[in-house]
Amino acid sequence: MTKVTFSSQGGKLLSVDILGHAGYAExxxxxxxxxxxxxxxxxxxxxxxxxxxxxxxxxxxxGAHIRITLPQGGGLLRGQDALKALKLHFTELEQNYSDFLNVMEVYANAED
Incomplete structure (x- = not known):
């Protein structure tokens, strides 16, 4: 199963972490x-x-583990649409292939 984890803080996506192979087919x-x-x-x-x-x-x-992290500042703001679109795509894909793809979001503490 592929596990996709989006990290966010204060309503902004910070990163996406993709781990594992789906195992749907060879x-x-x-x-x-x-x-x-x-x-x-x-x-x-x-x-x-x-x-x-x-x-x-x-x-x-x-390639079984990939992480993309946005920088702080302007890059974080400019990268939001791309990560939001990726999250939407993965969430829709998960609806059809839930045995092979798990998508979640974790929320970072503002004090970290």
Missing amino acids: EGEDIVCAAVSSAVMLTHALLLDVQGIPIDTLVEDD
């Missing part, structure tokens, strides 16, 4: 994994290459 045939991967690549390109936001990106375990 490698190369997994449409859930393909949908997740494509959406993440599009969001990354939009934030970094199109909007020029200096995001922090972590890729581990041959």
Whole structure:
């Protein structure tokens, strides 16, 4: 199962963390994994290459763990629409493939 966690604080999305493989089908045939991967690549390109936001990106375990974190300040505000759209896409995908995709949001404490 792929687990997607969005972190937010004060009503703003801070990051998205994607962990694991969907397991819907064999490698190369997994449409859930393909949908997740494509959406993440599009969001990354939009934030970094199109909007020029200096995001922090972590890729581990041959792509089985990816994290995109928005910077503080103006980049955080400019990146909201991209992360909101990604969250909406993943939430809709989860409705059809809930055995293979779990989407959640965690709320950071303002004092952290």
